[in-house]
Amino acid sequence: xxxxxxxxxxxxxxxxxxxxxxxxxxxxxxxxxxxxxxxxxxxxxxxxxxxxxxxxxxxxxxxxxxxxxxxxxxxxxxxxxxxxxxxxxxxxxxxxxxxxxxxxxxxxxxxxxxxxxxxxxxxxxxxxxxxxxxxxxxxxxxxxxxxxxxxxxxxxxxxxxxxxxxxxxxxxxxxxxxxxxxxxxxxxxxxxxxxxxxxxxxxxxxxxxxxxxxxxxxxxxxxxxxxxxxxxxxxxxxxxxxxxxxxxxxxxxxxxxxxxxxxxxxxxxxxxxxxxxxxxxxxxxxxxxxxxxxxxxxxxxxxxxxxxxxxxxxxxxxxxxxxxxxxxxxxxxxxxxxxxxxxxxxxxxxxxxxxxxxxxxxxxxxxxxxxxxxxxxxxxxxxxxxxxxxxxxxxxxxxxxxxxxxxxxxxxxxxx
Numbered sequence: 001x002x003x004x005x006x007x008x009x010x011x012x013x014x015x016x017x018x019x020x021x022x023x024x025x026x027x028x029x030x031x032x033x034x035x036x037x038x039x040x041x042x043x044x045x046x047x048x049x050x051x052x053x054x055x056x057x058x059x060x061x062x063x064x065x066x067x068x069x070x071x072x073x074x075x076x077x078x079x080x081x082x083x084x085x086x087x088x089x090x091x092x093x094x095x096x097x098x099x100x101x102x103x104x105x106x107x108x109x110x111x112x113x114x115x116x117x118x119x120x121x122x123x124x125x126x127x128x129x130x131x132x133x134x135x136x137x138x139x140x141x142x143x144x145x146x147x148x149x150x151x152x153x154x155x156x157x158x159x160x161x162x163x164x165x166x167x168x169x170x171x172x173x174x175x176x177x178x179x180x181x182x183x184x185x186x187x188x189x190x191x192x193x194x195x196x197x198x199x200x201x202x203x204x205x206x207x208x209x210x211x212x213x214x215x216x217x218x219x220x221x222x223x224x225x226x227x228x229x230x231x232x233x234x235x236x237x238x239x240x241x242x243x244x245x246x247x248x249x250x251x252x253x254x255x256x257x258x259x260x261x262x263x264x265x266x267x268x269x270x271x272x273x274x275x276x277x278x279x280x281x282x283x284x285x286x287x288x289x290x291x292x293x294x295x296x297x298x299x300x301x302x303x304x305x306x307x308x309x310x311x312x313x314x315x316x317x318x319x320x321x322x323x324x325x326x327x328x329x330x331x332x333x334x335x336x337x338x339x340x341x342x343x344x345x346x347x348x349x350x351x352x353x354x355x356x357x358x359x360x361x362x363x364x365x366x367x368x369x370x371x372x373x374x375x376x377x378x379x380x381x382x383x384x385x386x387x388x389x390x391x392x393x394x395x396x397x398x399x400x401x402x403x404x405x406x407x408x409x410x411x412x413x414x415x416x
Contacts, residue, residue: 012053013106019046020098021228027091028231032246034083043091044073050098061111062101068123069094075127090122092232163218171218174211181207216405219259223301223308224252226261230272234297237276244283244293245276250300256308257405263382264310264402267375271312271398272297274372279316279396289393291315303404310400319390321347328356348390352376382406 054063280295384402
């Protein structure tokens with residue numbers, strides 16, 4: 001592998017990871033519409049693209065895993081098989097395997113020693129099994145899904161960022177203008193020609209300001225880059241809780257600094273898990289209250305007042321204010337004197353206190369009394385603020401306000 005062209009390999013890894021993410025997104029969406037042939041064709045092409053390039057690099061293990069998934073998707077595309085929860089779980093496990101192998105290749109340029117024969121056998125068995133009718137049940141999460149809320153999202157931070165070619169050209173031009181302004185300034189200082197110095201200083205100020213703005217743009221990314229994996233997370237956590245939940249995304253094109261996106265990964269992840277586990281009722285409870293059996297989460301982002309606003313709304317039962325009050329007093333998190341002064345809105349925000357929990361038992365999703373305080377701390381660490389509003393019987397909305405970037409720090413200078 002030493003002789004392998006690094007540029008071609010990077011392109012292959014980037015394209016393959018994008019295809020894997022596309023497969024994951026389309027699969028989660030396909031479970032709601034199993035008969036969407038256009039979506040199935042998209043899935044097939046994405047996996048086929050990964051497999052088709054493997055031979056050039058000699059990645060036999062990656063090719064074998066992708067080939068097994070391609071065969072099963074081919075049966076779905078031809079109508080010989082119908083998507084079932086079992087097939088969906090196997091294909092999502094395929095995505096996890098592809099990511100694992102690609103990550104190993106990126107780190108070592110080798111496929112590693114991990115064995116994927118059980119997954120390949122599982123895919124082959126589903127490929128050759130007799131066709132079965134679609135099942136209208138909540139899919140079980142894949143076997144290797146991790147639901148550790150304390151750990152939060154485990155996806156590694158991206159080590160590269162894509163920049164538009166026109167933006168790079170603009171940066172190059174500005175650097176050239178900056179060098180010219182510097183040379184002019186040095187010449188005027190050396191010759192003691194201070195007549196033109198104000199004009200040169202003004203030109204230098206303009207170029208550096210423009211350069212700063214353009215450099216900041218290189219770090220701006222749509223928040224959709226953070227949200228790509230959330231539909232899969234929603235599916236798996238809902239399945240682990242025995243619920244049916246749909247996640248709708250709005251404002252995915254809203255841009256903010258890449259460092260902010262990375263800092264928001266864990267808070268958003270935990271809020272979604274918390275909303276599914278605590279907020280949205282079971283299908284039987286929702287039916288008893290006249291609600292659709294499928295719960296709904298709405299995650300939206302927008303710019304307002306020079307900040308990015310992120311809102312997560314569920315249509316669950318709302319926060320149990322009385323239980324929150326009793327639990328906070330029992331755990332001595334709120335004094336009796338202060339408790340008498342708090343409004344319901346203030347009681348709702350008590351959930352962000354360290355150690356607070358209303359869960360009667362600890363599960364693999366929640367109940368340890370950690371998480372919401374960490375969410376608040378992480379948001380405030382990047383200069384943001386978080387607030388929660390509860391509507392009894394109708395749901396909860398969590399609002400987060402975060403700065404566009406950490407590259408500029410507001411300051412007030414006072415002289416005496």
